[in-house]
Amino acid sequence: MAVALVTGGSRGIGRATxxxxxxxxxxxxxxxxxxxxxxxxxxxxxxxxxxxxxxIRADVSDEAQVVTMFExxxxxxxxxxxxVNNAGxxxxxxxxxxxxxxxxxxxxMTNVTSYFLCCREAVKRMxxxxxxxxxxxxxxxxxASRLGAPGEYVDYAASKGAIDSMTxxxxxxxxxxxxxxxxxxxxxxxxxxxxxxxxxxxxxxxKSAIPMQRGGQPEEVAQAIAWLLSDKASYVTGTFVDMAGGx
Numbered sequence: 298m299a300v301a302l303v304t305g306g307s308r309g310i311g312r313a314t315x316x317x318x319x320x321x322x323x324x325x326x327x328x329x330x331x332x333x334x335x336x337x338x339x340x341x342x343x344x345x346x347x348x349x350x351x352x353i354r355a356d357v358s359d360e361a362q363v364v365t366m367f368e369x370x371x372x373x374x375x376x377x378x379x380x381v382n383n384a385g386x387x388x389x390x391x392x393x394x395x396x397x398x399x400x401x402x403x404x405x406m407t408n409v410t411s412y413f414l415c416c417r418e419a420v421k422r423m424x425x426x427x428x429x430x431x432x433x434x435x436x437x438x439x440x441a442s443r444l445g446a447p448g449e450y451v452d453y454a455a456s457k458g459a460i461d462s463m464t465x466x467x468x469x470x471x472x473x474x475x476x477x478x479x480x481x482x483x484x485x486x487x488x489x490x491x492x493x494x495x496x497x498x499x500x501x502x503x504k505s506a507i508p509m510q511r512g513g514q515p516e517e518v519a520q521a522i523a524w525l526l527s528d529k530a531s532y533v534t535g536t537f538v539d540m541a542g543g544x
Contacts, residue, residue: 298349300374301526302326304357304415305384307335309488310437313515314381314522315339319348321523323379326370327352330384357384357411367418376430379526380419382412382460383437387453401452408456409463412436416467416478424474431475433526436464437518440484440541457482461537468535477534479525484541486513508543 301318305311306327316339319325325343327350329336336352343350351373355366370377386407388400416434423432441450442457461480468478485500485507500512521538524530 298322298324299378300324300326300370300376301379301381302328302370302377302415302419303381303383304328304411305330306381307332307339307352310483310486310515310518310522311381311383312339313519314383315350316342317516317519317523318379318381318526319343319346319350321527322348324349324351324374326350326374328355328357328366328384330354330356357415358406360414363411363414363418367422371422377419377422378430378432380415380432380434381437381522381526382415382434384408384411385437385453385456387450390449392448393451396452404452404456405459408453409459412460412463416463420467420471420474420476423476424471426474429475432477433530434467434476434478435522435525436460436478436480437522438464438480438482438537440482440539440544442482443539444544464537465535472534477525477530479530479533479536479538481518481521481525481538481540483513483518484539484544486515486518486540488515506544507541511542513540513542 301323303311303315306315307329315325315327327339340350340352353366355362423429438460439457441454442461446454464480
């Protein structure tokens, strides 16, 4: 059974992705940072449906915790086949002139460094060069990387721009080693992340400006992620799927 790791898998897009991958036959590792109950709920839902899952608590911006998490996966789940880098944070809406170095650095550590660390450990296990059988990685970026999120989250947008660059570079670096690296860029999706920015109803506020006239659902993003991980996308690497309703 193929093994998939979903970081930030206890809520929103991560939760929807973990549930869908389990339905498709993956053994799913649900990574989470603090919310034990939410992560266990995902695992319980997967197991009740007949799937296999395990929750692993780790701050993926911390190198030692990432290394330990991957060692646990090796020990308890077997070789990793798929990685979904999804963990991310944003803070209260603010203009760039009001951002502190502490906030900027925390956003970059969580949204960028964590992706690099998880990709590094995944490549060490998947790469033919390291004796692996190959694999697939999907990074969750954001439409903000294209739009810039002015007046709201320029730091968050910049962190996602870094993920776009990393996706392109890594996809070329490991294409000959049996690893595909792709990216989805969700736009205005109904998740509780907007509450972290101080505006829980943000999607409803902006949906009239979206060409499709609605926000997206986490399950819609999960479908794209699952396809990019699957053999149906076997000749796809370094590709970006924009999921922002035409925005």
